[in-house]
Amino acid sequence: MRIRKQISILLALVIALSMLGVFGVACSKPSVEDINKVTTANVFEAIKDAYKDVTGKEMPKEVADKLNDDLYSKIAQGTGYMEYAPYxxxxxxxxxxxxxxxxxxxxxxxxxxxxAGNL
Structure with a gap:
């Protein structure tokens, strides 16, 4: 009887620890790179939305593509998101x-x- 109780306690402990491991992975924080990618994508969409608000039309695709490249380039060079507005x-x-x-x-x-939570 005592061995059964010890085995059940041990089994419960193994299950609990494995659950914590699963939750630990599921609840882990995103990396700084992931946050920056999301933030940059949000900034790009916000600029495109501002263009649409002003003109009533979508930004031309070739301009949007070049703007996106320019944005990522400037951010990679160390330009802050708020400093990108004049550019x-x-x-x-x-x-x-x-x-x-x-x-x-x-x-x-x-x-x-x-x-994006990256201010």
């Missing part, structure tokens, strides 16, 4: 002739960064 404003103006004030983009970028 984006100038980039959009040069490529499309549409004027979106850097302040407007800064608000959109700040919201995107807050949503």
């Amino acid at each position: 984006a404003s100038e980039f959009i103006y040069e490529k499309t002739g549409v004027i979106i004030p850097p302040e407007t983009l800064a608000i959109a970028i700040k919201a995107a960064v807050l949503v």
Whole structure:
């Protein structure tokens, strides 16, 4: 009887530890790189949304692709998300002739960064 109790306690302990292991993996924090990728993607979408709000049209695909490349490049070089607003404003103006004030983009970028939780 005593051996059965010890085995059941041992089995319960093994199950509990394995459950903790599963939860530990499932509840682990994302890496900084993962957060930065999500944040950058959110910022890009926010800039495209601001363009659509101003013009009523989607940003042309070739401009959006170049903007996305420029954004990732600038962020990789150490430019902060909030510091990217003037670059984006100038980039959009040069490529499309549409004027979106850097302040407007800064608000959109700040919201995107807050949503991603990376401020």
